[in-house]
Amino acid sequence: MHNDIHTKLPLYTGDTGYQARPRLSRGLRIVLASALSLAAFQYLRLHSDLLSAPESVQVPLRAPEWLDKCHLLNAKPGPPPDFKTRTQSDRFAPGTKPTLITNATIWTGGVNGLEVLHGDILLDGGIIKRVGVIESDVLEHYSHLTRIDAKGKWASPGIVDLHSHLGVDSVPELQGGDDTNSLKGPVLPWLRALDALNTRDDAYKLSISGGVTTAVVLPGSANAIGGQAIVIKLRPTVDRAPTGMLLESPYERNGSVYDPRAFFRYRQMKHACGENPDGVYSMTRMDTAWSFRQAYEHARKIKEAQDDFCAKVTRGDWGGLGDYPEDLQWEALVDVLRGRVKVHTHCYETVDIDDLVRITNEFKFSIAAFHHAHETYLVPETLKSAYGHPPAVALFATQARYKREAFRGSEFAPRILAENDLQVVMKSDHPVLNSRYLVYEAQQAHYYGLPHNLALASVTSTPAKVMGMDHRIGYVKEGYDADLVLWDSHPLALGATPQQIWIDGIPQIDTPHLLSKPAAFQRRPHTPNFDKEKEETLKYDGLPPLEPKPSHSRTVVFTNVKSVYLRDEQSIREAFAAESDDALGAGVVVALDGRLQCVGSASSACASSVRGSDDVEYIDLQGGSIAPGLISAGSSLGLSEIDQEPSTQDGYVADALSESVPSLAGGSGALIRAADGLIFGTRDALLAYHSGVTAGIVAPQTGGFLAGLNSAFSTGARHKLEDGAIVQEAGAVHVAVHPVGSPSVSTQIAALRQLLLGKTAGDVKVWFERVKAGEVPLVIAAASADIIATLITLKAEAEAKLKTSLKFTIIGGAEAHILAKELGDANIGVILSPARPFPNSWEERRILPGPPLTEKSAVSTLLDHNVTVGLGIASEGWDARNARFVVAWAALDANGEISKADALALASVNLEKLLGIKTDSVQGDLVATSGGDLLEFSSKVVGVISPRRGVVDIM
């Protein structure tokens, strides 16, 4: 056919006398040479008058190719016009059975109002064929239909992650698979994430089990322009090869064959500004801004040269044309200027956002989304002044403050942006957050005030639109890809877990393990009112005052209390449960000088005890609850304010095993005390306090073996000398055993054996004597089952020699479930940290993921073997505030095996026990929540009864 065109056109028969200098790569020339298109043919026919005149000018041999390019120069991306009427997906897997899901509550997608249908969904050919009431004559066509009874449960579009590094920042993390960032220079628009995609990453299966079906996989943020991103589905087509995972190929059709007849599809590109490129290339913000301008100026010149060239070609002005101006390294950035690329810009601070917005106006391109974008909610008008259209904003729900540019991050940002008519996307930045729980980000955004339809859209329809793929994903509508999730509850209810996930009409879990949820979880959670907090956040530029405000009255009475949970030695019990939902059945809790006085019904002696007193503050909890304050453990909370700023934290201890500890500090006998480095009043600590986490237990930070002594502190205190600021000076000795190369794991175990059975000196000796007497727990950070098994045998060995029983606690514990029985038998407790497992490193790869992938979770497996379990935070303090939701989720995942009281214990009394902190039942803080208990999305923390501090704080 190509030859046909050549011979039909007389202008090709003669000698053109015009030789284009071959500047393109050989590969590309071959591709281009074989690609004379129908479009060009038609163009040539229509414009043959131009081609044949003026007679004196010879038409170059490559004219058709150029005409082809020029014709498409300003073509806009989009699906082919017949896309809507397709009967089969291009990703259809032959043999996929048609499926009918009946009796579902369907959230169809979209951002306008409540788009919910009750009915059926028919999947066939990899697409959604029908939604709602499906006529029987439609179904008659199908002889083999897989039927799924949804039993009224919620179905939503598959979850869409606008910001992921799935497959390029691979898990488990290995040196051989670190393909996130090229460090070859700040401007690399020619790199392609597709060229690095690992399709064997352990995370695909996990992310799918959380409902994720599509992700934009981006290069990292080390560079101002990090390269081209790709949109993948988490299920490959034919081969498990990177190309087969592409949702749509933006620039190559049918394998690697360039086909200009194909419609352009949007490309995706990563940009980053601020601290990351600045840090990697020793630049300032000024340098990074210049990198952008220099790059865009270069691309602009190429674009203009192309425009000029094509203006001449279109006129038939063939004289002295030269070669078509293009450069493979810059073609993607030229495409940005042609509006064919969705630009994803990692950008946090106002100055960076403003810089990028100015650059968009200088070079006339638009940004699809600002990502992370922690200060966007403070500058909505700046966003609106960006070239073309306001960028969407892709956010974390509560992850913030880990570096300066994230310091003003706010949980109210999604709501504030939405109120400013800006598009809100919640994203994972996987593996920064495990994208399995992306829907949890939407749930939290909803909790803090993002309307429910926008919250659901923020992980489905909105990201689909922002990436230019909303013609096929992000909706449950006829003709859309058959990507959907059937949930066990309302998707915005805490702990929502998929019962099944379909990608291209194919169910993704062979035998899903289902959870039974309370009926109330089928309804959208009723969330608290945070108007005041939102206004304060804006008023104070993102840093509203958070210091606790003690009640002015000595007596505080909480009324309309539905439940009360109290400490009982080392457990938590439900001390009061309302007899009915009305105010009459509700309870009253009286506190005097920060101490619980009594609990009773509205008609009890407790209630009447305060009648007549005038120095009383009454707080109506509206069906709320009183429960023990939770504790943060496992993170640097208490020793660090901004994790990436050494000047804001205690820092890292010298590691006695691999370097010499200065003799001035005690040499190898030194045991560093966290209490000496405590930092009070950090924003993470205060936010935790406002969320019912009233204490933290923190060990000295180490990248090595011997950490030191932990300390327990109040998250609400202003400084160490305040009453109750130190809960306990020291409770346990912390060490860590990890495979780090050198010193070997076996050397670290030898050191531990030496500490337990050999000679020691100084504070190390003092404290290890107490460990050896079984008075003080030895807390060992460990993840792998092999190391944990060795620790179990070491404990037995030491106990046999010392003739005592030791207290060992494992913190981390990703693979602890494998040894649940042995740990139970050895009486070793486990703090799972992170609380929800993720195979981040090789030593953590054998996780027990829990429902829907496995029946049991790690928590329930350990509890089944009588292991004392605590739940911790993996690393950064921002997550401390979420302890209440993390324990609630663990209880839901255990399918009714864990009561609310036991769930509260996972992040309170159990942690104290495992970390050597002794709080008697009178001293512990109590937290008052309104509208529900601490474990519910309906509630909000409104007060803290603090016997330690002798006050009742009112939020």
Ligand SMILES: *[C@@H]1O[C@H](CO)[C@@H](O)[C@H](O)[C@H]1NC(C)=O
């Ligand atoms: C749909 O499921 C709900 C919940 O199981 C049930 O009450 C209802 O009767 C079902 N409706 C139909 C049409 O089957």
Ligand SMILES: *[C@@H]1O[C@H](CO)[C@@H](O)[C@H](O)[C@H]1NC(C)=O
């Ligand atoms: C891809 O190209 C091959 C060879 O040119 C052709 O046989 C096949 O039909 C094409 N497939 C599609 C989906 O266009």
Ligand SMILES: *[C@@H]1O[C@H](CO)[C@@H](O)[C@H](O)[C@H]1NC(C)=O
């Ligand atoms: C756990 O403890 C309970 C109560 O003490 C006991 O009945 C049960 O057998 C124990 N389970 C295991 C696996 O040891």
